[in-house]
Amino acid sequence: MPQHTRQRFFILFVALINLGLATALIANGHAGIPLGVIGIALLPLAWLTGRNPAVATGDQQGGDSYAA
């Protein structure tokens, strides 16, 4: 499986966890909105992964080191 597909699935998985937790919290009368917002915000990131060369991980950029 290509790296970007793995990353996309992972981001989608984390988004769904947050949305699931938010739903469970709201259904039980607790504040679930912050987790819901995070879940929704992650969805476009899953779509963006691998589509724009500017949003790649450090390794994919050739392992640049910014350490002093």
Place this chain on the structure above:
Amino acid sequence: MQLDAVVLFFVLGLAAGILKVRLPFPGGLYQTLTLFLLLAIGLKGGAALAEHASLRIVQESLLVVGFGVVLPLLAFPLLRYVGGLNRVNAAAIAAHYGSVSVATYAVAVAVLDAAGVAYEPYFPLFVVLLEIPAIIVGLVLAKGLSAGLASRQLAHETLLSPGIVLMVGGLLIGAFAGDSLTKISPFFMDLFQGALALFLLKMGLITTEQLGALKQDGPFLTAFGIFMPLLAGGLGALLGHGLGLSVGGITLLAVLGASASYIAVPAAMRVALPQANATLSMAASLGITFPFNVLAGIPLYLLLAQWLHGS
């Protein structure tokens, strides 16, 4: 909806950072507040330790250290095989997530105090214990078993970092000072919440600076910075429940698991793995995980603890 006053200071810092407001926050004040908080947490823990010292705490401490070893081992394969990071960067970030954030711990304590939730008072001991194992595991993951703490400079950075010295020093002073501690408690205990609020205002500003790095370095790290606290927080809560801790204790162990270091570990990694990209680790731990824990994680871990405890 009511938010904790201390947390709102963090939100104010975030807002000021996003709006690019130039708040005149002196660097020396930030360092003073860090020193104050580390000492105050150590002193509180030391006083509690003197009162509650027992074999049970030793057993709990060993399990907490084991927990600190397991966390980077969970983070590393995710970073390496899902994130596609190279071995050194994956190990460095894993070390950050195995260690703890004292600021997140302080916020959790403030939230518990405000909610009137009791917790085991010797928790600062666990904060100190959880700082170190992840650094060693991170090194082993990056360099193999032979690396260890072979370098004298690294051993110094790891075991005698300013954060650890101040917290352990505070613990020892608190443990051995006895009643004379009351002489300094108006300064260290009564002013704690105010100092934490100011500290968090600065943390909000720093967080917005770190978010910029994530624009370049990846949606994956953003998701990782949210997933890891949920996983480690859940495991910490289960461990706390298994140890028979109170609701507050389970919450705090979840917070310790969920938080990622941005003071002690970066200093150690600069010495141990200079080729690691420090921006990636800091952006994830400070730009994503810290605000996640402060704004959404801590209330979630408290609810989880209440659910596990059946209250």
